[in-house]
Amino acid sequence: MPRITNLVKKLQARGLKVEYVKGWSTRGSSSFTPKGVTCHWTAGPRGTEGRPSLNVVTHGRPGLPGPLCNVYLDRRGVAVVVAAGRANHGGRGVWKSGSGNSDFFGIEAEAADGNDWTEAQREAYPKLCAGLLDAIDESNASWVCGHSEYALPKGRKIDINGYPMSSMRAQVQAIINGQKPAKPKPKPKPSRPEAKPAALVQSKKNPPNGSTTFPKDFEDLAINKKPDALTIGALQILLHATGRRDNQRWDGKLAGRTVADTMRMLRAQGYYKVTPFTAKGVRKGTPLKVDRKAGFWFYVELQRFLADALGKRGKKFYRGKIDGIFKDMSWESFELWINTQNGR
Structure with a gap:
């Protein structure tokens, strides 16, 4: 399968506000046969209002060339399409029968960690996953995984802890089935102040x-x-x-x-x-x-x-x-x- 160039249309059809980075339709390797979606966070600055990680996920960093995702989700819930081709996001791992970046779309959401999600991101993320599955005619939300679930050896990655993937998959499946997805239960507040x-x-x-x-x-x-x-x-x-x-x-x-x-x-x-x-x-x-x-x-x-x-x-x-x-x-x-x- 070549680059997936229907992403903007499919994401808009799921009710998302969609933007794109110039050159998205030819960015990323054309050796790309996605079966599912891997969910990440950027580990960027906490509580930022801008898009501090967009340049990195588009162009890469020393030792890891871009693109580092297919879609970037900003803190306002806007889906920014970065690449139609294979992105370097997953590393070594496996989910179901898929393994490697050729088998999975990558989403990077702007967040410092699992305690840094906005309500707009929580509402948009499952819609974004559903839209990406639409792009490859996949209707089974079990093909959506968190990076921590995919990565090997187990424990190598911690994203996207803080957004339970069982809830994510249930939301995605409800959207695909034409139902209104249930909102995930909020994470309990810690009983003592967190470390800086x-x-x-x-x-x-x-x-x-x-x-x-x-x-x-x-x-x-x-x-x-x-x-x-x-x-x-x-x-x-x-x-x-x-x-x-x-x-x-x-x-x-x-x-x-x-x-x-x-x-x-x-x-x-x-x-x-x-x-x-x-x-x-x-x-x-x-x-x-x-x-x-x-x-x-x-x-x-x-x-x-x-x-x-x-x-x-x-x-x-x-x-x-x-x-x-x-x-x-x-x-x-x-x-x-x-x-x-x-x-x-």
Whole structure:
């Protein structure tokens, strides 16, 4: 299927106010066969009245080229069509029989987190999902998923928590069936003040400090080709969020427990199980141990993982260079990969 160029018409038919970014009909890869819809938030500034994330979701960010969604939902409930083709929004994951960006439309709603939705967005979001399903002649709302439901490994992503997806799918199905959708129940207010948003995100102003409490997310890393505290801190946040918790301190150090958690992450992805070739006096196929030591084979397997995880870019980085020497190029690829794993 080529780019889906009936989006504006289909969204308007669902009663949405629709705008578009110039060039939308030719933006995104034409290798696009969508089966469903993945729902995201932008993790942008809290309570903003403008569209601070629209440029990023249209044109991309360092290490992740745009478009990053097909439709952007602003805080007034206006659907802005960004791309008719495949967008880079989902990363690794699966929902039903669909897997990958070619199988799903991506929606990015302007919100800082699950407590930052406007009523206009809550009303528009299910209509937007229904309109996208209309565009591909799909009438089953089970093809609508949250990024947190889709992403692998489980726990890698947290959006769109705060908008229950069971309620979303029920609303979408009601709209498709010509019924009036029920409004989702409001999220209960916390019994105590929430922490300031800055404390929930790793940044230059909030770097790793040895705490046993891990941030929920991290700002994009600067690509500086070295294992500084922010780079390893982001890795620790990701490992902790995905249930690998041998390491209990957010300290930004690639030491024993963090190394062990990384080895387990690699194993879960099909790496760091046996040696992939003969080297250092060790035969190909020798079982690898989770031993907390960041040695030659640890870095070989990390390079192999990054070469695959970054797709074509990874292949360019590592063509003939899986050598276990983790220096500038390898750290650059690691930082690029880490930046694809946050919720921002």
